[in-house]
Amino acid sequence: MSFIDQLRQAQQQNQSLLCVGLDPEPSRFPAGVARNAEGIHDFCVAVAEATHDLACAFKPQIAYFAAHRAEGQLERLIARLRQIAPQVPVILDAKRGDIGSTAEQYAREAFERYGADAVTLSPFMGFDSVAPYLKYEGKGAFLLCRTSNPGGDDLQNQRLADVPGQPRLYEHLARLAQGPWNTNGQLGLVVGATYPAEIERVRALAPTLPLLIPGVGAQGGDALATVRAGWREAGPIVVNSSRAILYASGGADFATAARAAAQATRDQLNAARP
Numbered sequence: 343m344s345f346i347d348q349l350r351q352a353q354q355q356n357q358s359l360l361c362v363g364l365d366p367e368p369s370r371f372p373a374g375v376a377r378n379a380e381g382i383h384d385f386c387v388a389v390a391e392a393t394h395d396l397a398c399a400f401k402p403q404i405a406y407f408a409a410h411r412a413e414g415q416l417e418r419l420i421a422r423l424r425q426i427a428p429q430v431p432v433i434l435d436a437k438r439g440d441i442g443s444t445a446e447q448y449a450r451e452a453f454e455r456y457g458a459d460a461v462t463l464s465p466f467m468g469f470d471s472v473a474p475y476l477k478y479e480g481k482g483a484f485l486l487c488r489t490s491n492p493g494g495d496d497l498q499n500q501r502l503a504d505v506p507g508q509p510r511l512y513e514h515l516a517r518l519a520q521g522p523w524n525t526n527g528q529l530g531l532v533v534g535a536t537y538p539a540e541i542e543r544v545r546a547l548a549p550t551l552p553l554l555i556p557g558v559g560a561q562g563g564d565a566l567a568t569v570r571a572g573w574r575e576a577g578p579i580v581v582n583s584s585r586a587i588l589y590a591s592g593g594a595d596f597a598t599a600a601r602a603a604a605q606a607t608r609d610q611l612n613a614a615r616p
């Protein structure tokens with residue numbers, strides 16, 4: 343099954359647009375969870391078990407694992423997610439971008455080593471840096487388009503003088519991803535919930551692409567405005583929240599609190615659907 347079909351199926355089954363982000367930071371773990379690589383694995387498993395029926399995707403951010411030499415634990419975690427929630431796709435947030443030969447290795451890492459269903463990529467180096475990922479049939483790739491951070495303006499919001507109509511860089515990217523770059527039909531875009539007007543613009547330019555939308559929760563993005571701007575019958579959205587769910591409680595009840603936070607966010611997103 344293709345990534346996009348898998349995503350739609352999980353959204354239907356769990357009635358959810360919510361992606362639970364797995365950004366495990368040992369210094370924020372409650373007492374009783376080891377502040378090491380094994381603790382990272384166990385903490386994420388506990389959160390996944392508590393939220394598996396509320397999520398349409400899980401998004402481990404690779405830096406939180408690699409920084410603590412927990413790549414082996416990330417492999418095991420993704421394998422475990424398959425048991426906990428076989429229907430829920432895993433998006434590996436890696437934001438890779440490199441020349442083709444190196445991109446081949448990154449693609450292998452994401453899809454063969456970790457077994458992710460989709461990956462996030464930086465499109466800055468152009469189509470040949472994206473193409474190796476598209477050779478993996480049915481696997482998804484989300485290109486950074488209009489990111490949630492204020493610094494996204496520095497490049498993404500600049501106009502391209504040499505392109506007809508002088509679009510902004512993020513608009514040009516959205517057009518490429520909807521059109522000529524989407525050779526396997528599995529491309530999506532990353533757009534920040536902190537910029538709903540830009541979500542709406544991206545949706546106009548890329549009406550059928552899945553949008554991965556981080557920025558609700560800890561970054562303060564507006565869930566209602568996000569869904570209104572991005573959700574369309576023909577174009578799914580996946581709205582990520584990480585810290586607001588993972589650290590809803592710093593105590594022994596962290597998994598129960600994570601579930602409550604995930605449920606509240608899921609319900610908020612669903613209530614905003616037209």
Ligand SMILES: O=c1ccn([C@@H]2O[C@H](COP(=O)(O)O)[C@@H](O)[C@H]2O)c(=O)[nH]1
Pocket residue numbers: 363365403435488489490491532533534556557558559560561582583584585586
């Ligand atoms: O534009 C982007 C792209 C990716 N991210 C990632 O999403 C989560 C957000 O975490 P919160 O705790 O919900 O703020 C994190 O992994 C980022 O690396 C993003 O925030 N913005």
